[in-house]
Amino acid sequence: MAREHDLKAAGLKATLPRMKVLHLFHKSKVRHMTAEDVYRLLMDEGLDVGLATIYRVLTQFEQAGILKRHHFEGGKSIFELSEGERHDHIVCVNTGQIVEFHDPEIVRRIESIVREHGFELVDHVLHIRALAPTGGVERGTAAPARHTGPTATRRAR
């Protein structure tokens, strides 16, 4: 993996925790993870890392443009690889399921609106809160959506 190069390019030493986190995001089929998710997954891999380090690494990656941070509901930050096309998200308020989409028309409207107000566009945050297709079970988890981890560990705290 030329991943090590990504780190160097960002001016970051290629340390074990950083390599592991980067690799996790690349190999995992789950694109969106919280710091806690990353922590647990690496622990499960047998890596003895501290949660504080995970937070530090994630923040550094965000600043380096490697990851993107989102604030969907639930208070926790959710990270995803920032590769590929810019996109927004549909988030199921029940299951936490996330779908990505890209809509050029919305982007055009946003640019237009900003211009009309004399502002200079920096960025935008758009997430659609919705209910996933009621394919059957859905009513049962009354709790506000937690984003579903790789191993959907349903814990009550």
Add this chain to the structure above:
Amino acid sequence: MAREHDLKAAGLKATLPRMKVLHLFHKSKVRHMTAEDVYRLLMDEGLDVGLATIYRVLTQFEQAGILKRHHFEGGKSIFELSEGERHDHIVCVNTGQIVEFHDPEIVRRIESIVREHGFELVDHVLHIRALAPTGGVERGTAAPARHTGPTATRRAR
């Protein structure tokens, strides 16, 4: 003030703190406030209220549909009266200045996108991060937006 009625309608007793908070939002020219903002303003008015009560009241008002809660940058929740037309926001990343707008085309696209994915629309969150017109004022000034604005605390250095 028929405000008292609003509370009753929401099944809430018309207590002093609640009346004061409600009144504050109605009379203030500043539409967007944090719990801290509300707390300070009421304290300044000479009302001896606890911050915890402010949080409780704001949350109750949100659930009653009287207020709307936003999570712009800065970690703190920002509340605004939920009266009038549904709208989204442009937020200046420097000053924290907030501009409201409504764009039917974007709303249409959102409905369309959700439908295409088989989801049921609940809501959407859209805020545009931008730079206010550099008309000269920009340094250490938040025009009519807010005094010690919640969002003005981030970058504004």
Add this chain to the structure above:
DNA sequence: GTGCGTGCAAATAATTTGCACTTCA
């Protein structure tokens, strides 16, 4: 070698909650 990075624990920041005391209906 040495300075950046890390682990751990303690510190923060925003918001919530337990509890005894007020206040509204």
Add this chain to the structure above:
DNA sequence: TGAAGTGCAAATTATTTGCACGCAC
């Protein structure tokens, strides 16, 4: 009066930071 509401302090939750030690370069 009695339940709903409030103030205060302690508790939570998510994330950050100080420090002594360890690892990449």
